Amino acid sequence: MEFTTLLEGIVARMRTAPDKGRVADYIPELASVDPDQFGIALALADGRFFAAGDADTAFSIQSVSKVFTLALALGRLGDGLWHRVGREPSGLPFNSILQLEHEKGIPRNPFINAGALVVTDAILAGHQPREVLGEILRFVRAAADDEHIHIDEAVARSETDHGHRNMALAYFLAAHGNFVNSPELTCGTYFHQCAIEMTVRQLAMAGRFLVGGPGKPNLISRDSVRRINALMLTCGHYDGSGDFAYRVGLPGKSGVGGGILVIAPGRASIAVWSPGLNQHGNSALGTLAVEHLARETGWSIF
Numbered sequence: 153m154e155f156t157t158l159l160e161g162i163v164a165r166m167r168t169a170p171d172k173g174r175v176a177d178y179i180p181e182l183a184s185v186d187p188d189q190f191g192i193a194l195a196l197a198d199g200r201f202f203a204a205g206d207a208d209t210a211f212s213i214q215s216v217s218k219v220f221t222l223a224l225a226l227g228r229l230g231d232g233l234w235h236r237v238g239r240e241p242s243g244l245p246f247n248s249i250l251q252l253e254h255e256k257g258i259p260r261n262p263f264i265n266a267g268a269l270v271v272t273d274a275i276l277a278g279h280q281p282r283e284v285l286g287e288i289l290r291f292v293r294a295a296a297d298d299e300h301i302h303i304d305e306a307v308a309r310s311e312t313d314h315g316h317r318n319m320a321l322a323y324f325l326a327a328h329g330n331f332v333n334s335p336e337l338t339c340g341t342y343f344h345q346c347a348i349e350m351t352v353r354q355l356a357m358a359g360r361f362l363v364g365g366p367g368k369p370n371l372i373s374r375d376s377v378r379r380i381n382a383l384m385l386t387c388g389h390y391d392g393s394g395d396f397a398y399r400v401g402l403p404g405k406s407g408v409g410g411g412i413l414v415i416a417p418g419r420a421s422i423a424v425w426s427p428g429l430n431q432h433g434n435s436a437l438g439t440l441a442v443e444h445l446a447r448e449t450g451w452s453i454f
């Protein structure tokens with residue numbers, strides 16, 4: 153397989169795609185991102201690396217960060233985490249509060265906002281946000297083998313100023329006794345983890361710990377690798393998870409910054425970025441691009 157040609161071909165196709173989606177604007181700092189950007193990177197299990205397009209432009213990873221915090225939480229709490237959050241697709245938008253009322257404050261899964269807030273709350277557990285953010289950054293930097301990964305303070309502040317919906321979710325969780333820290337503290341930590349900025353190069357490198365097999369950064373157990381991939385496949389794209397599995401056939405986690413981390417188990421970690429989103433809040437061209445890549449490589453797990 154000629155990966156350079158494949159990725160360059162995908163970039164060329166995406167440049168002329170008719171529908172680039174819409175950039176997220178509920179976090180004002182993200183609304184000003186140029187929608188005409190596209191980058192893709194591929195870290196193969198054998199150590200080879202390929203990238204094309206805007207592969208060196210940093211973007212806000214947003215909900216892709218939920219994969220890293222879930223990995224940390226599983227490492228720390230093990231199966232105890234599942235007393236506080238479920239493992240089923242929600243079939244509702246990422247920021248929905250609806251099911252929480254009927255389901256006793258137990259979010260459906262760790263990737264919708266309510267579930268991710270519980271995960272962050274669990275790793276915060278009485279520590280200072282600064283310490284926990286340091287731990288999250290250390291994990292991401294170790295995974296990517298790159299010390300130059302930072303939090304964009306302007307994005308974190310922008311979400312803090314407009315994050316009423318997440319605050320509402322946090323208070324609702326607290327009302328159900330499913331919150332350890334104050335909603336302000338956990339939301340503040342969560343907004344900062346979401347504001348980590350990375351390039352597709354860094355993100356593809358960081359995803360290698362989920363590929364499995366020898367030679368990858370050994371940050372979590374083999375069981376956790378399998379389980380996180382299963383959750384990415386079933387819940388990683390919220391109410392668009394079925395469509396992503398149908399079109400791409402690989403575990404993936406999206407973010408409203410337009411990034412997607414996709415894992416081809418045993419083969420590769422793939423990162424793609426294009427800021428325009430589809431109706432589910434997932435990158436429109438990012439999805440199209442990995443659909444194309446999965447078809448050309450035959451990497452679908454099905």
Ligand code: DON
Nearest residue numbers: 214215246346406407408433
């Ligand atoms: O909590 C939020 O709304 C954002 N910080 C993250 C949401 C997100 O990335 C949804 N994914 N596509």
